[in-house]
Every structure is written in C-alpha cells, then in structure tokens.
Amino acid sequence: MLADAFEALKKFDWGTDLSVLSPIDDAAVTAHGDPAVSQELENRLLAALKESLSRDAHDYACRKLMIVGTVASVPSLAGQLGNKEQSHMARYALERINVPEAGVALREALGTVSGSQKIGVISSLGSRRDAAAVAPLGKLLQTDDPAVARAAALALGTIGTAESAAVLQAALPSANGDKQIVIDGLLVCAETLLAADKHAEAKAIYQSLAGEQQPRLVRLAATRGLLACARA
C-alpha cells in the first residue's frame, strides 16, 4: 500500500486525486510514537525527493518531512535552499525539524544563496529563534540590499534575546539608509521579550524609542509598549 502510494507520488500533480496518497498520510500519523515507521517513511520521502517530482508532489513530500524529518533529512533539504522552485518548502520543513543541524544548514546557506531565497533563509532563522544566527544576521543589517537588511532586522527581533536586541541597538546609529528597518526590528524584539516576561529588557528598548527625536508612529508604538510593560 505504502509502496503504491510512493509510486503514485512520482506522477502526482495539481488536480490529482489526493486519496492516492492517503497511505502516506496514515503512515505519518502512525509514525507518531513508532520510530520504525517514522524512519521508514523518512527514508522513502528522501528517496522520492531524489526523483524528478512535480512541484505539488515536492510540496507534499516536504510537508511530511516536516513531521517525520530528522537530522538525516537536513542535507537533502539544505541542498534545495538555493532552488527557486523548491526553497520555500525545504525551509518549511527545516524550520520545524528540531535538530541543531537544521539551524547550521540555514546559517551556512546565508553565504551561498541570494535574492528572495536569501530573504527566506533569514526569515527561517528568525522563526527558529536561532540564537547562533544573531552574529551573521547582525552583519546583514549593514548590507546595501534594503530587503535583506529588513529581513535580518525582523529575524533578529523575532529571535528576541538580549543579544539580538544589543545587535539591533548597536546597528541603529550606523544603519545604511533607512533606520526604520532597524527600528521595526527593535519593536518586534521588544514584543518578543515582553511575551517572554522579560519586562526589563523590553522596557529598555521601548524607552530608547520613546524620545522626541523619534518619528511620531515610533513614539506611539514605544509608548504603548511602555504601558504594556508597566501593566504586566
């Protein structure tokens, strides 16, 4: 049954009846609490990814790897990060596979991918709240590409540690072009810290942004943040 489903996956595309893949869905459910099934499914999925799959079939396989993937899946997924068609779903799986190697792969990809794939990798590092990515992301704040700098600032904000806050604060005076990019990152960082009950750290950020020299909307956001800190 499972073998038939994987055969069907090779021909699967938009508009194909999804029920042909239901044995894989069932196996993904059974894999929860059954390491043997999980490993077999991961192996089959990785083998499928080596085939020439349609984009929809690739999406499907990555969604299942997000559930059963381990360190063994990282090299295959990492190899897809620079591929325009496959990068998004590879990151979808890597963001959620809870092994340090996934973070390493994403960090290494920072130096190898470009354009929208790079922005995606930065965003995934933020979503993983990868503390080890703070330094490389901090360097990207100074890049000439505003989209990359913005993604880095927001990722640092989402990571939401004292270290990421310090990197953002340090980048503020020397930010290339639009300082607002870094300010947005700081506001996200403060919200993340507040949500983690780190009120003092969050308050420090908000206070730094509440001054009269800041644009009106930044002061407003900072003021609201300070009130939220005081209430918490």
Place this chain on the structure above:
Amino acid sequence: MALRFWRGGLVLGLAFVFATAVASAADTQTDEFVQTIVKLIGEHDKEFRAAGLEQVRTAARGPAVTELFVAQLPKLDAGGQIALLDALADRGDRAARTGVLNLIGASPDENVRAAAILSLGKLGTPEDVPLLVKSLAAPTKAEQAAARRSLIEMPGESINQTVAADLLSASPDVHGALIEVLATRRASDQVPALLGATLDDNVRVRRAAMAALGQLGHPDQIAKMLPGVLKARKGYERDAAEKDVAQVCERIENPDQRGAALIEALSTVDAGQRDQLLSLLGRVGGKKLIEFVAAIATGDDAGRRQLGIDALSKWPDASVADTLSTIATKAGDPAERAQAFRGFVKVAAARDNRSDKERLERLKQAMKIAKTPEEVSLVINRVRTAYDVDSVRFVLPYVDQPEFAQLACETIVEIAHHREVRDPNKAEVDKALDKVIATSKDPVVVERANRYKRGETWQRPGRVSR
C-alpha cells in the same frame, strides 16, 4: 529558648523590611504608570491620548486613581473632556461621579454636558434620576438623547419606580420620553402607570403609553388597554393603538383563545363603544371571531355592516376571503360591494402561510367577480404577491389591453424580480419580459425587464444593500 525567639524575631523583621521594600517599589512603579497615563490623557495627539484612555478604561484600578483621572477633566479641551468622560464611564468606578456632576453644572459646551450626562448611565446612582429627568427637557437634542440613554442604562431595581413617579409631574414631551424609557427598560412592574397614561390628553403621551403596553402588556391587561384605543384619534393613532392591543393578543399562544380573550375584554366596554372596536377584532383575527364579525357585516344595520366589512378587511390572513367574496357578490349597495371587494382582494393577496398558487387562485376568483376597470386594476396589481410563473401567465394577456397594459407590465417585472420564479422558467419569462420591454412606457420597468433577462438583480431605490 531566648536565642530561638531572638532569631525568629530577626527573620520576621527582615521579612517585613523586604516586603515593605517590594511594596514600595511596586508603588513607585504604579505611580509612574499612573503619571504616564495622566500625561497621555493631556496629549493633543488623539492617538497618544487614546493610548492613555485605553488604560483609564482597564488598568490602575482604585478610587484614588479614578479621582486623579477625574481631576484632569478641567485641564482638558472639550474634545479631551468628552473622550475622558467616555473612558471613565467604561471604567465604571463611581468615584468619578462627583466630578462628572460638577462638569454637567459647569461646562459651557453642550457636547461636554451631553457626554457627562451619558456617563451617568454607568457612574450615576438613583439620586441622579431627577437630574436626568430634568435633562430630558434640556435645550439641546444631544443632552436630551444622552439623558434618555442614561436613564435606560442606569442599573438598579429602584430606577423604574423613580422614573414612573416622575411621570405625572412631567411636561408632555418629557412624559412621553419617560414612558419610552420605561418600555426600553422592560419595566413590566410599572404597567399600571402606563395604563393611566393611555388616557392622557396629550397625543404623544398616549401613543408612547400604548406602544409601551404593546411591548410589555400581558393578555390579562387587554381589557384595560381598550379605553386607550377608544381615546386614540381615528386614523394613524387609532390604527397604531389597535396594533398594540393585537400585539398583546399574540402573546396568547392558541390563536382560538385570542379571539375569546378579546371578546371577553369587549364585554367590559359600553355596548355603544363596542362597534368602534370591531376593526380591532379584525386585526387579531382567528376562526372564532369570523362568525361574530361576519354576522355584523351582513346584519340589518348599514352602519354596523360597514364597520364589520372594515374589520374583515383587516384580517391578518385569508380565512375571511369567502365571507368577503360572498358579501361582494350579494351586496345591494354599490359602496358596500366596493368596500367588500377591496377587502377581498386585500386578504386574498395577504402573504400568509398559503402557497403562491393558492394566493393566485384567490386572486383569479376576485378577477371573475370584478366589475369595473378599477377593480380589474386592483387585482392585476395584487397578483404580484403570488410569486409563481402562473401569475405571469395570468397577467400577460392584460399587457395587450391598453387600459391595463402599464400596470400589467409592472406586475410582471415585480414577479420576475424573484429569481426562483424566473430562473426555472427562463424562456417563458424572457418572452413575457420582451413583451414588457416592447409595451411599457416606464423606463424603470423597461430597465428592470432587461436586467432580469440578463440574469441581473435590481435594487429598489432608497434601499441600502447589506
């Protein structure tokens, strides 16, 4: 032993010092928080002010802080005062009441006074009812509306009684407004006061009282409402009063018992006045009343016959259709016949629980006994209440008769408006609409016919789409 006691005392002492320090730090933090809110309340930038007002609504609880917020009121411009009053009302701390009352007395700005009056609905006490009643007669509509809403919203069991006690001493306008307040508060405990007001000499007071009783009245009070119907002037006021009584009758679940309850109530009225209440019987309807009213509508007294036919014409459903049809067929007096015919067509077209085909059959029956062009027109016009393709077939031949053509065209587009009629019969309805387009002189009718042919809808002017 002494050492243990000494150590215990030291621990307790340190704990006290630590707790005091923590409390002091917390107080300082709270003070800072409150001062931030106060600063924001005074901001001219509306969004910064809103950030502060959000905290007034939900945070930093306690009467002392509330009083601090209230103390800001005199320092603000009118817009700021209105916004803070609204926030204080949402905060719901009655410690703000005195400051609000001061503002009502002192502010030269009518909108500020109105906002202060409005906030009393949440912050006031029963002692404030006289002030709110007085404000119902305030010079501006904003203050009047605010007072009314506050009286409606103010919680407390004694409020209804206090408001009702003010009814008799109030001016007619205020009297009417107070009755509406009691109705909205669902003050069923004050029905006796409302019944008294149904006999007031002022039409607004009477109307408000009957409307309130329509909403709050119990079937046991139907007899007590009848003098109010009789007191109402004929025309709009009388019609509305009858509908109010009919509304109370509808609270009797069994339709047959409604008629019985009304007849019983009528027995409490002078015989001479009962005929004036016949149309009320018509509004209530029910099988038990048909025979009673039909006997009057076909009796010897011409004046009573007219009242009886009028009552049958107001029946809420078509159960009296045969009775009216018989009267229309047999009546010797042309005026009486015309009255019965109109009533027959009206009840035949009623959108009651009959099917559209049954409704159309009744209207076909009416067409058979129609004698004048006006009566034919009346039937063609009402066929639009039967949403069925057979209605289109029935009216279509009249499009060829110049005298009825325009009305028939209007009726056809009205029926075609209903998608459930036109879609399953598209070819046939389109053909009828083509005839309408070729015949009608009314551009709106022609436009509607074209739209329905294209499968589009049409929005009646003045209606707002949801």
